Each structure stands twice: as C-alpha cells, then as structure tokens.
Amino acid sequence: xxxxxxxxxxxxxxxxxxxxxxxxCLGNIAFADVNYKPDGKGGTTATKFQNILDIFLGxxxxxxxxxxxxxxxxxxxxxxxxxxxxxxxxxxxxxxxIVGAVVLFAxxxxxxxxxxxxxxxxx
Numbered sequence: 001x002x003x004x005x006x007x008x009x010x011x012x013x014x015x016x017x018x019x020x021x022x023x024x025c026l027g028n029i030a031f032a033d034v035n036y037k038p039d040g041k042g043g044t045t046a047t048k049f050q051n052i053l054d055i056f057l058g059x060x061x062x063x064x065x066x067x068x069x070x071x072x073x074x075x076x077x078x079x080x081x082x083x084x085x086x087x088x089x090x091x092x093x094x095x096x097x098i099v100g101a102v103v104l105f106a107x108x109x110x111x112x113x114x115x116x117x118x119x120x121x122x123x
Contacts, residue, residue: 017107020060050119057115061108068101 075097079090 020057020111053115057111061112064104064108068104071097072101 075090075094079087079094082090
C-alpha cells in the first residue's frame, strides 16, 4: 500500500477541486453554438456539455459522500475496539474527519449553488 503524507493528499485534493471549478466555469463558453436558444430547446453543443458537467458533478458528490460514510464507519469501529488509552488519539482523528466532512459538503453545496446560478443566468 502506498503511504502518502498529509501534504500530498492535500495537494491532490486541491488540484481536483480546482479542476472541478474550472470545468464548471468552462460550461459557459460552449453557449456560442449557432443553434442555441435561451429557452433551452436548442444548442446541442451547449446542452451536451452542460449534461456532461452535471453528470461529473453528481458523480463527484456521490463519491465524496460514499468516502465520508466509509471513513466514519472505519473510525467508529476503531473507536469501539480501541483500548482506553488509544481512544484519545482516535478522538483527534475524529475532529479532523469532521472538519474534512464539513469542507467536503460545503464545497459540494457551493459548487451546486454556482451551477444553479450560472444555469439560471444564461437561460
């Protein structure tokens, strides 16, 4: 199993978040299609690109939630089966987990709000 330190994991997650944000911003560029109509019935390129971004965003949210739930279950099992002296260390990890989960859900919600705002603005 590959062992990565916290800085490496943080960098990977930061780059992934930036890629998602850039992808969401690029959705507006595709509205230059000749067949685009503001009512959403035309614009094959724009609607296809927006559908792809919607699928990507939904998939990222589902994967993030699944990972958060799995981590919570693993942390709970470790806490239940740990010796009394080790429980303090597991509580420290729980605080880090909670902060990470809040950031994950907040970022997901913010990206969803930006997507909704951009969709409403350009229709």
